[in-house]
């Protein structure tokens with residue numbers, strides 16, 4: 373397993389040198405909860421955020437945030453499932469965001485006007501969303517890069533400085549992964565931040581309509597996939 377999934381072709385089960393919850397997780401999360409994250413924002417993320425902010429502030433329905441959306445398949449599916457919502461898919465990879473996936477998707481998923489796909493760095497984007505108090509009803513993080521080596525724990529979202537902002541966004545927050553330890557760690561980190569989550573295996577019914585290309589690949593290769601859900 374590479375440290376970061378480089379393509380959706382990599383569907384091997386996660387291998388990690390970490391036997392359980394990272395020994396420093398509590399210390400890392402507490403540090404981030406107690407210290408302001410003041411890294412300067414990147415100009416391109418601020419610019420795209422400001423464009424979206426105008427639309428979000430004048431939108432009267434619910435907002436759905438699909439973080440790490442990759443090619444935006446889940447963004448389009450969520451738009452279809454939530455026709456009254458504005459669904460915003462965010463990924464830092466221009467290559468993924470701009471990939472033409474529409475020829476592989478049902479036409480009705482592509483002909484909607486209630487979703488946006490943007491290239492932005494979530495380390496900045498999350499802080500901007502939280503500061504602007506976007507009314508995010510549902511927040512998804514589907515198959516985040518796992519960073520399975522123990523020394524890379526701070527590259528996982530729950531080990532990052534932006535984590536306090538992540539858990540503050542969304543009435544509902546849903547993560548999925550093929551590595552249950554990632555979700556167990558996120559669950560523990562969120563508990564330290566005051567949010568209780570429920571971890572369960574994705575049901576067979578949900579698995580029959582995969583939300584993302586990574587999910588489809590893991591299911592096709594016989595792996596279990598897991599969901600961590602938070603509700604206010």
Ligand SMILES: C[S@@+](CC[C@H](N)C(=O)[O-])C[C@H]1O[C@@H](n2cnc3c(N)ncnc32)[C@H](O)[C@@H]1O
Nearest residue numbers: 440441442463464465493494514515584585586
């Ligand atoms: C494993 S892929 C999953 C993509 C998609 N959710 C799926 O399941 O098919 C993880 C995605 O997270 C994106 N990502 C990682 N770090 C990011 C960051 N700081 N800001 C925005 N996107 C990021 C990557 O570019 C990549 O597309």
